[in-house]
Amino acid sequence: MSSGDEASLALPDGRLIDYFDGGDPSGRPIFFQPGSPNTRIMGKLWHQTAQAAEVRIISVSRPGYGGSTAITDRPTLSAAGRDLADLADSLGLDQYAVVGSSGGGPFAVAAAAADPQRVRALGVVAGAGPWREIADPSAEPEERACLALLDEGDLAGARVGMRHLVENVWQADLRKLDDAARLDAWLGEDPLAGDEAYRAIMADAMRAILEGTEGAVFDALAIGAGWDLDLRAVQAPTLLWYGEADEVCTVEYGRWYAERIADAELIVLPGEDHLTVGDSHRPEVLAALLKAWQ
Template identity: 75%
Template sequence: MVMSSGDDASLTLPDGRIVEIFDGGDPSGPPIIHQPGTPNTRIMGRLWHPAAVAAGVRLISVNRPGYGGSTPVVGRPSLSAAGRDIAALATLLNLEEYAVVGASGGGPFSVATAAVDPQRVRAVGVIAGAGPWRELADPSVEPEERACLARLDDGDLVGARAGMRHLVENVWQAGLRREPDDSARLDAWLGDDPRAGDEAYRALMAEAMRAVLEGTEGAVYDGLAHGGGWDFDLGAVRAPTLLWYGDADEACPVAYGRWYADGIPTAELVIFPGEDHLTIGDTHRSDMLAALVTAWR
């Protein structure tokens, strides 16, 4: 059987909001809903597509609110609300059961989905996932972002959004836009990514970069949801949960994995020696997807 290269689609949630997806992998395989990192979009599902085909799974990668054509959220961003969106998406896709996997900033959203939809989520994967960094990181880390989140703590959603949007536009996006052309911007975005010289990879990542530079609302949503207080109980996660971390990862350190493992009764923490934030997900994609299917069964 010849596999397709996957399809992009837009679906309408019950409240009228749009969610964009990439639907790839093996269409007859067990479905796994993929949450890309921050800031990133469903385009990363194309990067995962070959591994999904190899593992025999259907991979559904999502645009969270505010990314691409997915409708921004007007109210307070919430991990549990994002989890309920994925549960609603699963219903639209007629999924009686499914697994979830999230990389980096997508990790908390996958765990939240398992907590709010325990009847259908059969396995959870967290790949170098973000944790409640305000609790776990040194208090000196990210002072400007902490100031935005302090406004959110005080109930000032408008001020918190404005502050986070300023950071996205004038720090992260502005740094890329100062580069003279798309190629230079892509080099700056990829940094020391060892795959930066691969032309096919560069083309895919250039598309991903353009998508996240189109607007700010997706990154604002993620920043406020991650930092604004975790509004679900880790203990509500019933599905087998696999936590994959690299001990050389400075962006999402092993301490985050241990935090998840302490709170999720079904969790197994796997630590890869010498691997960092970039290499852990790229090196083990097929094995991770296969492990999720094994945990599911």
């Protein structure tokens, strides 16, 4: 049985984009935007489920992760959305769906807004939102300080500040640990933390995200900045899965999307937290996206 393929393509502007191409090669294509910070490797967690559902799952590394060329201009959600449309062009896809998990949620929405004629269904699984608008104003003061520089037009200063956070706060402790200890620290109460196949994929994913900082910087600035999306451009039926007990990406984010996307359904999962929503519902997510496909 195929384990999927790792590949890279040149975009029209010459940048490269890395992706994982798995599931059923002849199935309907669904792009997966992994959480943040993370890479195409997370698509491997969907591979067997996608095979069973007869879905082709294509997971991308956003700019700055792995071999995907970093963007030196201002990071935006719409830039990542256009990258996905360009990748769909290169793969010869005339229609596709998109799903994003956690920090990948906004980038999945961006893809649906950037290519409304071809995106047939959109899924957001415990997805992040415009947190500066929704979260408590006292939350994440250091990140807010970096984003304030970006608001003022100081892109270089915002990058330096966010890179410092990535290297010295988010990654510093993990870099000191071996693979096993890193996984234990990263996975915490994850319901799949004891599954060896899951741990192997997550170990690969962690090594990839610790190779550099530019991907995490891109994500943090693009998500935290003022969003450059018109959610009214999203025409695809949209399914929003959120956990009632999720304190990372709260149900408030799901309500925010549901109020702004015309054909959106919010599904609140009682008692479930961020990790449970992200890791425990892949078969239902793929089945629902296929059913919603227009």
